[in-house]
Amino acid sequence: xxxxxxxxxxxxxxxxxxxxxxxxxxxxxxxxxxxxxxxxxxxxxxxxxxxxxxxxxxxxxxxxxxxxxxxxxxxxxxxxxxxxxxxxxxxxxxxxxxxxxxxxxxxxxxxxxxxxxxxxxxxxxxxxxxxxxxxxxxxxxxxxxxxxxxxxxxxxxxxxxxxxxxxxxxxxxxxxxxxxxxxxxxxxxxxxxxxxxxxxxxxxxxxxxxxxxxxxxxxxxxxxxxxxxxxxxxxxxxxxxxxxxxxxxxxxxxxxxx
Amino acid sequence: xxxxxxxxxxxxxxxxxxxxxxxxxxxxxxxxxxxxxxxxxxxxxxxxxxxxxxxxxxxxxxxxxxxxxxxxxxxxxxxxxxxxxxxxxxxxxxxxxxxxxxxxxxxxxxxxxxxxxxxxxxxxxxxxxxxxxxxxxxxxxxxxxxxxxxxxxxxxxxxxxxxxxxxxxxxxxxxxxxxxxxxxxxxxxxxxxxxxxxxxxxxxxxxxxxxxxxxxxxxxxxxxxxxxxxxxxxxxxxxxxxxxx
Ligand SMILES: Nc1ncnc2c1ncn2[C@@H]1O[C@H](COP(=O)(O)OP(=O)(O)OP(=O)(O)O)[C@@H](O)[C@H]1O
Ligand SMILES: [Mg+2]
Numbered sequence: 001x002x003x004x005x006x007x008x009x010x011x012x013x014x015x016x017x018x019x020x021x022x023x024x025x026x027x028x029x030x031x032x033x034x035x036x037x038x039x040x041x042x043x044x045x046x047x048x049x050x051x052x053x054x055x056x057x058x059x060x061x062x063x064x065x066x067x068x069x070x071x072x073x074x075x076x077x078x079x080x081x082x083x084x085x086x087x088x089x090x091x092x093x094x095x096x097x098x099x100x101x102x103x104x105x106x107x108x109x110x111x112x113x114x115x116x117x118x119x120x121x122x123x124x125x126x127x128x129x130x131x132x133x134x135x136x137x138x139x140x141x142x143x144x145x146x147x148x149x150x151x152x153x154x155x156x157x158x159x160x161x162x163x164x165x166x167x168x169x170x171x172x173x174x175x176x177x178x179x180x181x182x183x184x185x186x187x188x189x190x191x192x193x194x195x196x197x198x199x200x201x202x203x204x205x206x207x208x209x210x211x212x213x214x215x216x217x218x219x220x221x222x223x224x225x226x227x228x229x230x231x232x233x234x235x236x237x238x239x240x241x242x243x244x245x246x247x248x249x250x251x252x253x254x255x256x257x258x
Numbered sequence: 259x260x261x262x263x264x265x266x267x268x269x270x271x272x273x274x275x276x277x278x279x280x281x282x283x284x285x286x287x288x289x290x291x292x293x294x295x296x297x298x299x300x301x302x303x304x305x306x307x308x309x310x311x312x313x314x315x316x317x318x319x320x321x322x323x324x325x326x327x328x329x330x331x332x333x334x335x336x337x338x339x340x341x342x343x344x345x346x347x348x349x350x351x352x353x354x355x356x357x358x359x360x361x362x363x364x365x366x367x368x369x370x371x372x373x374x375x376x377x378x379x380x381x382x383x384x385x386x387x388x389x390x391x392x393x394x395x396x397x398x399x400x401x402x403x404x405x406x407x408x409x410x411x412x413x414x415x416x417x418x419x420x421x422x423x424x425x426x427x428x429x430x431x432x433x434x435x436x437x438x439x440x441x442x443x444x445x446x447x448x449x450x451x452x453x454x455x456x457x458x459x460x461x462x463x464x465x466x467x468x469x470x471x472x473x474x475x476x477x478x479x480x481x482x483x484x485x486x487x488x489x490x491x492x493x494x495x496x497x498x499x500x501x502x503x
Contacts, residue, residue, distance in 0.1 A: 146336075148334045148335070148336055148338055149338060149340070151303065151306075151308050151334060151338065152332070152334055152338025152339075152340075153340075154326055155308065155330070155332040156351060156352040156355055156399075157326055157328050157352060157355050157356060159355075162355055166340065166343075166351060167340065170340070170342040170343075171342070173342075246342075246383075247341050247342045247343075247383045250383055250385070250386065251341075251383075251385050254385065
């Protein structure tokens with residue numbers, strides 16, 4: 001277990017280093033205030049973090065966690081239901097397929113009118129966008145479980161609940177982790193957009209506000225904050241993967257060493 | 259122990275088993291052999307209570323089969339181990355489902371690991387094991403439940419020749435140590451003769467012939483002439499009626 005964690009840490013340092021070098025190079029190459037010096041931005045970031053950035057980041061974090069939480073619970077539940085039950089699949093999947101490609105973000109005004117200007121509409125628009133991907137991934141994950149596994153589980157004497165606990169949920173867990181990663185990326189992008197309306201809190205708002213005032217260093221500090229937020233969320237998912245899908249990690253290691 | 263009468267099974271409109279009847283006495287072994295697609299796995303699934311036949315009667319231990327029977331263990335062709343559980347967890351799963359208390363569960367798992375010589379793999383995951391090791395874990399998982407009927411689908415088909423013989427010897431040894439009825443499906447004539455007291459030859463959903471094999475249980479059988487005589491006999495029965503052979 002510790003091996004996996006320390007490996008994650010090493011990867012992080014390496015990734016950050018490359019990012020900083022590229023940034024510095026770009027700054028030197030372009031010679032414009034649009035790309036400030038990384039060190040200056042980091043200093044500004046550290047100064048802004050306690051008083052200003054923290055509260056913006058927290059506001060965004062609450063919205064992201066709210067949206068992802070609602071999406072995972074409802075998406076996995078619906079995905080399991082349609083994956084296990086053929087009749088439900090026939091009834092529900094066509095609706096999902098029709099709704100999936102609709103650009104939900106375009107309905108932001110509708111969401112704001114229906115659910116108010118506050119956090120509810122912001123959380124629900126993100127939910128509406130990411131939940132479909134989770135439903136479909138979960139359903140397909142259930143379908144991909146080999147039939148023999150069900151036979152094996154049933155012949156051991158498992159009841160329905162135990163089938164979920166020992167077979168279905170563990171089998172789809174790697175897929176849930178993957179769709180969590182995708183959801184984080186998407187929800188940050190969507191949130192950035194929706195935080196530009198009717199709010200004075202949120203890292204998206206902060207960044208756009210700095211831009212309006214042509215304060216690029218602050219803007220970059222905000223971008224750093226947003227990145228950090230996404231990064232921390234990704235690391236939480238990585239950690240969950242190590243904890244919940246140890247067998248997948250071992251399988252990956254096996255193929256890497258082979 | 260097993261009594262099957264006029265069993266007929268369809269998959270959709272395709273007939274997989276056609277009027278199959280046979281009996282197997284308690285605490286004996288039976289090998290089912292036949293070409294691919296002749297319905298061997300289907301028959302095993304019916305006996306395991308996983309498939310419902312269109313018609314016919316099946317009883318195990320005097321009771322008609324209606325769904326899963328807790329004293330029947332099934333080992334699938336691909337072993338059916340759960341990749342997300344360690345060897346230990348895979349083996350203890352059936353016990354856990356039966357609501358055994360932890361202490362008793364640990365004791366059973368420990369002793370079965372020891373009996374099958376797989377203690378050192380107990381913390382490993384199935385994908386870290388070889389085919390033969392996986393098969394032993396699957397057998398351990400079944401034996402932990404102390405079944406009176408063990409159903410096995412091609413237990414050695416994925417193994418190399420040496421591992422195959424080790425496994426066959428192991429099955430004979432386990433059978434002698436734990437009285438139970440064993441019914442296995444195989445593609446290999448040698449395996450059928452080595453492991454079956456009764457050899458059921460199937461073809462296209464029907465039973466072609468049932469042979470009694472008095473030589474079962476002799477661990478040295480492979481070195482004897484009788485072994486080859488029976489193998490030849492089985493081969494001839496399997497090929498009889500085939501124009502192109
Ligand atoms: N789930 C299924 N749906 C439809 N047809 C099936 C299904 N399972 C098996 N069959 C068909 O039923 C017949 C018997 O299949 P079965 O799996 O019992 O054969 P088998 O003797 O075990 O073959 P093998 O030696 O290749 O494992 C085959 O013709 C097969 O195509
Ligand atoms: Mg088969």
